[in-house]
Amino acid sequence: MKVHEYQAKEILKGYRVPVPKGRVAETPEEARRTAEEIGAKRIVVKAQIHAGGRGKGGGVRVVDDPAAVEKAAREILGMTLVTPQTGPGGKVVQRVLVEEGMAIAEELYLGVVIDRSKASPVIMASREGGVEIEKVAAEAPEKIVREWVNPAIGLRPFQCNKIGYGLKLDPGQVAKMRGVITGLYQAFVEKDCLLGEINPLVITQEGDFLALDAKMNFDDNGLFRHKEIAALRDFSEEDPLEIEASKYNLNYIKLDGNVGCMVNGAGLAMATMDLIKVAGAEPANFLDVGGGATVEMVKNGFRIILSDPSVKAMLINIFGGILRCDTLAKGVVEAVKEVNVNVPVVVRLEGTNVEEGRRILSTSGLRFTVADGMKQAGEKVVEVLRTGSR
DSSP states (O other), X not given: OBOOHHHHHHHHHTTTOOOOSEEEESSHHHHHHHHHHHOOSSEEEEEOOSOSOTGGGTOEEEESSHHHHHHHHHHHTTOEEOOTTTOTTOEEOOOEEEEEOOOEEEEEEEEEEEETTTTEEEEEEESOTTSOHHHHHHHOGGGEEEEEOOTTTOOOHHHHHHHHHHTTXXXXXXXXXXXXXXXXXXXXXXXXXXXXEEEEEEEETTSOEEESSOEEEEOGGGGGGOHHHHTTOOGGGSOHHHHHHHTTTOEEEEOSSSEEEEESSHHHHHHHHHHXXXXXXXXXXXXXXXXXXXXXXXXXXXXXXXXXXXXXXEEEEEEESSSOHHHHHHHHHHHXXXXXXXXXXXXXXXXXXXXXXXXXXXXXXXXXXXXXXXXHHHHHHHHHHHHOOO
């Protein structure tokens, strides 16, 4: 789950991470009142959406009086903001963050993620703040300082010092940054985050550290422990079909193609999407029904996929392990009977009870294109797309 910048900053404030003075506003008038309360010479108005690159799309304005704040907020609120992370459809801005403008001496990057290869969190920092860390990693990886934290021991002060001196900060700056690193890491661990990022972490001309921007993503599996975090979820920032899928514990992500995919297991789902692209089509979604899927879950997955008007064909690719092929087949047959299916459906089944699953499909009285193997499944879905045959 993602939260907005202003929400991430409120969380970090609780861990003693310094942030600029500011407040979120949903109307131009509220933005002006906030600017008057802040009383700074320079005010920043920032669009709040779940995507980076807002400044490049016109979603960040720096102004110098409350009247200009109101004008900027009026222009930003309601706009469809397109950034490299929103996709071409963009996101509609429903609120802005009004903050005190800072006199910046330097911009740094600071983030925490899980390094799955080492089964531990890793703290990353760089003097190249304000730009995408992926770009720095690709073009100048030596500029990133990394420090892995043993989760059984926790973050130690000497590790914070290593990061600070690795960035070639002076001793006074290292001492100040140690508090920021500790706060960010504690928030990351205690709130069950997948990502905690401050970009940029700025050093002001007075020598203080401030989180000028903040991003936090949370592990959905840990939200039952954090009702206060779950309450921050902004459904308007999520795809309606993804919201619907989450109600049934389905792992669904909408994509831009035209082949709907229903698969069990994330690895097989990724391979299936690659297969579709190699065959000459584009996947319309990622849908992993999981190993313990029931007939009802399969039915709902089928319905959600077909709710996407861009889907022109569907590929069901199941390897029967925990999820038996006959269970999947029953769910598909029931779904087809209940949902108006107006696109061709290609099915590939292998594994537990595969013969029974194929029998259920063949005796259902419904029309499916059955594939024998992964390669043929990709070829057949491209064929039915081209011919429109059922």
